[in-house]
Amino acid sequence: MSKIENLIRLAVKTFSHRRDAFTLSKVTDKSASESSNLFPNLLSELVDRASNLTGDDIGLNQLLQYPSRVRVRQKPTALYCGIYETSPLVTVCIFILYPQQSIPLHSHPGMYGVLKLVHGRLLIKSYTSLKPVNLAADVVPNFEAAMSTVELDQNCPPAVLAPDKHNLHEVINTSNDFAVCVDVISPRYENDNCYFQARKQSTDVFEISQIPCPSTFHTIHVPFPLANHISIEDLNN
Numbered sequence: 639m640s641k642i643e644n645l646i647r648l649a650v651k652t653f654s655h656r657r658d659a660f661t662l663s664k665v666t667d668k669s670a671s672e673s674s675n676l677f678p679n680l681l682s683e684l685v686d687r688a689s690n691l692t693g694d695d696i697g698l699n700q701l702l703q704y705p706s707r708v709r710v711r712q713k714p715t716a717l718y719c720g721i722y723e724t725s726p727l728v729t730v731c732i733f734i735l736y737p738q739q740s741i742p743l744h745s746h747p748g749m750y751g752v753l754k755l756v757h758g759r760l761l762i763k764s765y766t767s768l769k770p771v772n773l774a775a776d777v778v779p780n781f782e783a784a785m786s787t788v789e790l791d792q793n794c795p796p797a798v799l800a801p802d803k804h805n806l807h808e809v810i811n812t813s814n815d816f817a818v819c820v821d822v823i824s825p826r827y828e829n830d831n832c833y834f835q836a837r838k839q840s841t842d843v844f845e846i847s848q849i850p851c852p853s854t855f856h857t858i859h860v861p862f863p864l865a866n867h868i869s870i871e872d873l874n875n
């Protein structure tokens with residue numbers, strides 16, 4: 639089994655054990671409790687597994703050929719490559735971020751996320767709300783959040799976000815090379831109202847306000863070059 643298929647299978651297993659996941663709504667209280675105990679260990683294993691991913695595991699050479707083949711009027715911010723996106727439980731995908739481009743500040747309402755960079759460099763600005771906030775609401779009132787940054791290269795462990803930590807982030811490619819990362823998010827995005835702006839209030843505290851999707855953010859979908867290396871139909875039932 640390929641490393642990426644292993645990762646997908648572990649991601650499905652991990653998030654099906656998340657106690658508050660909608661997928662667990664039918665289980666009994668006892669099994670839910672057991673599930674909640676398993677979840678942190680599985681998530682940690684998933685992060686370790688993602689940490690070991692390399693460009694070869696996702697067809698990096700083929701992925702890096704896409705930008706020269708894409709012919710469009712407006713240069714994209716990023717190319718998006720869906721690897722596993724047929725289940726509402728988990729999405730596994732790749733972003734190929736163009737040089738000097740950013741994925742604008744966005745939220746992951748109620749989600750976990752694991753982002754592993756396999757090529758290039760990225761700066762990630764993450765925000766954690768100082769008080770509970772419903773990021774899934776159609777209209778999110780302004781709120782305050784603490785900001786932290788991390789710089790990633792291909793040797794770094796994945797950046798991890800959780801429902802209550804680092805749940806909003808801006809992903810910035812400050813280099814003159816492409817940046818390629820694998821994203822595992824759970825559950826699947828169901829909401830387009832996820833874009834925000836941050837206004838500095840003090841050293842690390844920002845006021846966050848909801849905005850429409852920036853018109854400069856533009857992605858193009860490309861196929862996963864190693865699609866024939868994975869066999870995951872049985873996970874979709």
Ligand SMILES: [Fe+2]
Nearest residue numbers: 744746751807
């Ligand atoms: Fe994100």
